[in-house]
Amino acid sequence: MKQRDFYLLHIIGDIEPEIRGLYKSEETRDRAALLLKKKVGDEDGIFQLDISFGRPFLPIPHVRAYSRAFFSEECEVCQGKGTIPCPYCEGEDLDKEPCYECNSKGTVPCPKCDGTGVYIGDC
Ligand SMILES: [Zn+2]
Ligand SMILES: [Zn+2]
Numbered sequence: 576m577k578q579r580d581f582y583l584l585h586i587i588g589d590i591e592p593e594i595r596g597l598y599k600s601e602e603t604r605d606r607a608a609l610l611l612k613k614k615v616g617d618e619d620g621i622f623q624l625d626i627s628f629g630r631p632f633l634p635i636p637h638v639r640a641y642s643r644a645f646f647s648e649e650c651e652v653c654q655g656k657g658t659i660p661c662p663y664c665e666g667e668d669l670d671k672e673p674c675y676e677c678n679s680k681g682t683v684p685c686p687k688c689d690g691t692g693v694y695i696g697d698c
Pocket of ligand 1: 662665666675677681682
């Protein structure tokens with residue numbers, strides 16, 4: 576069975592790199608990265624660290640840098656607007672037919688950021 580463990584690698588100047596984890600999923604790890612960036616105020620030195628296990632269970636580390644866009648904190652689903660077009664009516668023909676999904680507003684709160692426009696995970 577293929578297994579992959581998700582960690583964060585935080586390198587601050589000449590200080591010993593700090594490994595955070597283990598996280599339950601890639602998503603949880605990425606949320607932790609956003610929170611860490613918020614805490615330290617700088618995304619430099621924050622890397623993804625995935626450890627996959629080959630046969631016979633030799634851990635293979637993969638280190639990747641995050642993109643700048645990842646740390647922009649703007650929700651990429653709604654582009655920071657907090658709402659997305661209603662998937663039911665797509666915001667069309669609301670004068671003819673009311674939509675109960677969006678209360679005829681044509682938009683619904685973004686499911687990814689819960690309508691905040693900023694995607695930051697739980698503390
Ligand atoms: Zn609608
Ligand atoms: Zn959003």
